[in-house]
Amino acid sequence: MGRGNEAGEICRQILARDPAHVQSLNLLGLMAQASSDHRGAVKMFAKAIAADEVNAACHYNAGNSYQSLGNRGKAVAHFTKALALGMEGKAVAFILQSPVITAYGARIAGKWPLPVTNVELFGTEGVTPLANDLFLRCAMEATTLASMQLEVLLGHARAELLRLAGEQGEDNGEVDEDIVAFACALARQCFITEYAYGQAAEESELASRLRDRMLQDLASGAAITPLTLAVVAAYFPIHAMPETDALLRRDWPATVAGLLRVQLHEPLEEMGERAAIATLGPIKDSVSVEVMRQYEENPYPRWTINPLNAFAADQARGKIIQTAEQQASLDILIAGCGTGSHAIQIAQVYPNARLLAVDISMTSLAYARRKTRELGLRNIEYAQADILELGTIDRTFDHIESVGVLHHLVEPMAGWRVLVSLLRPGGRMRIGLYSSLARRVIVEARARIAARGYRATADDMRRCRQDIIREAEHWRTLIGAKDFYSMSGCRDLLFNVMEHHFTIPEIAAFLNDNGLSFLGFEPFDDATVIEKFHKQFPGAADEANLDQWHRFETDHPETFWDMYVFMAGKNAH
Structure with a gap:
């Protein structure tokens, strides 16, 4: 309402009673920030973080003020912490609010659907304004930036860096360290997205030439500029090139060393992990072999931010109190663990459990095993297996998770029956299946x-x-x-090799035929879904009633866009 003095006074009154009141400290910091008093702002944010060190918003706000003060090291540290603590999902929204990004977006939109040229987009400044956006750089290193607008902009920025690297090769001039840091961050983003950006034929040719020149210099022992390495890594994965492990023996700036860790050191570690992963039975079904090939080539999903951070933050605030079941010594099967994020989250929720996490892709499992080892978790056993063949392993489980996996089998219901056979009476399973209506x-x-x-x-x-x-x-x-x-x-x-879709009546029939009870869908991201559900069945709404959910989905076909994710219990008798 613009009544800053009054708001500040209310905050101070609260702090007189409760000196560690995080919201008041944060608000006073934001008000100081708005008045360009960034020294006062960081003092308030520091107090707020001392009271709640896992508050992502306070770290983000502190990062902005430190950037305004020119303290880039502290700004990057706070931005990185904010992303790790759960701001990952909001990163795109915050980036798009930047006046610099907004201006670039307007220039692109002004020409759409025709392409804008880099001269029109960047003018004489080049990518310097983008390179100076520290939060953008941190976010590019940390997570997939899922935005068409940002992808188009960053694609132009990559092409501009390619031009700059080519010119640098001709005159060997120095490039600003912020430009190099931005190029490294963009290369990490391209690696995370597995080089999804489109590129013109001429751009591809220039990138190939720069790569070949870099490899020649590497073989001959000649100098390689940090910008050249970063730009090549923005078009091609470094670990897939010959003899590039020699790059690890050279001295590099910290930003380049971080890029090489992600693009070279970690993939080499994953190759070493494969030998330690057991195979449980043959993979002989022809569709399973095709699915395995798909996920060997494209392990899914490639995640970067530690999934334990947000959980630990909520636990530290007392938002999560472990139940007796979560503290028990359970046997848990993760059937289709992919690259390990799911298994790691379950290991955190059930710290005393013994987990067997299986997947059909050895590449995915190697990634999962490396990440698990990095995090110091010791209660997950990884193995390669086809769900259709798991009935031969002679083990049973208290809890089974298979989310987003069964619908890629040649016979999903056959695979689901195998999992039911491995579940102990009274046990529970969490299942995720694609919806026919939503897909x-x-x-x-x-x-x-x-x-x-x-x-x-x-x-x-x-x-x-x-x-x-x-x-x-x-x-x-x-x-x-x-x-x-x-x-x-x-x-x-x-482009999935195999994909089946389901209806709620089909799920209900399977549960009924296989001695399972429906225990409810997972909480929805959209809080209005349950509200609408109860409004549709006034006085009679039953969230465990699949007939009602089928009628509701028919009227709201987008409800299960991600998939049906639900719990089912195995009847004791």
């Missing part, structure tokens, strides 16, 4: 892909994505999906 846009997109002859190759998937971006109005649902913004996600979403 209609995916069916339409896959039909379009088949008609245009796109294959599941990197080049074809990039071209397909660019087609969808050009027809953005029609494909809003797809463009709003995080999976659209990485190659593994896009392949999982639109």
Whole structure:
């Protein structure tokens, strides 16, 4: 309301009674920030963080003030902490609020659907204004930036850095360290997305030439500039090139060393992890073999931020109190663990449990095992297996999780029955399946892909994505999906080898035929879903009634866009 003095006085009155009141400290800091008193602001944010060190918003706000004060080290530290503590999902929204980003977006939109040139977009300043955005740099290193607007902008920035690196090779001039740091952050973003950005033929040719020149210099022992290395890494994964482990023996600035850790050191570690992963039975079904090949080439999902952070933050605030079941010594099966994020979260929720996490992709398992070892978790055993063959392992479990996996089997219900056979009486399972109603846009997109002859190759998937971006109005649902913004996600979403869809009556029939009781859907991200559900069945709404949920979904087909995720219990007798 613009009544800052009054708001400040209310905050001070609260702090007189409760000196560690985080919201008041944070608000006073924001008011100081708005008045350009950044020294006063950081003092308030520091007090707020001392009272609640896992408050992502306070770390983000502190980062902004430290950046305004020119203390880049502290700004980066606070921004990185904010992203790790749960701001990851809000990063795009915060980045798009930046006046610099808004200005670039307006220039791109002013020419749309025609392409804007880099001269029109960046003018004489080049990418310097982008390079000076420390939160953007931190976010690019930390998470997939799922935004069509940002992807288009960063694609232009990558091409501009490629031009700059080519010119640097001609005159060997020095490049500002912020430009190099920005190039490294962009290369890490491109690696996270598995090089999903579109690129013109001329750009691809220039990038290939720069890569070849860098490899020649590496072989001959000649100098390689940090910008050259970063730009090459923004177009090609360093670990996939010959003899690049020699790069680790050279001295680099910290930003380049961080890039090499992600693109070279960690992939080499994952190759070493494969030997320690057991295989439980054969993978012989022809569709299972094709699915395995898909996830070997595109392990899904490639995640970076530690999933324990947000859980630990909520636990520290007392928002999570472990139940007796969560503290028990349970045997848990994760059937289809992918790259390990799911298994790691379950290991945190059930710290005394013994977890067996299986997946069909050895590449995904190696990634999962490396991340698990980094986090110091010791209660997860990883193994390669086909769910259809798990009935031979001679083990049973108190709890089974299989989310987003069964619908990729040649016979999902056969795989589900195998899991039921492994569940002890009275045990529970958490299942995730695609909805026929919610996935209609995916069916339409896959039909379009088949008609245009796109294959599941990197080049074809990039071209397909660019087609969808050009027809953005029609494909809003797809463009709003995080999976659209990485190659593994896009392949999982639109090019999957095998994908089945289900209806609620089909799920109800399976539960009834296999001695399972429906225990409810997971809480919805959209809090209004339950409100609408109760409004549709006034006085008679039953959240455990699948018939009611089927009627509700028929009227609201977007309800289960991600998938049906629900708990089921195995009857004791």
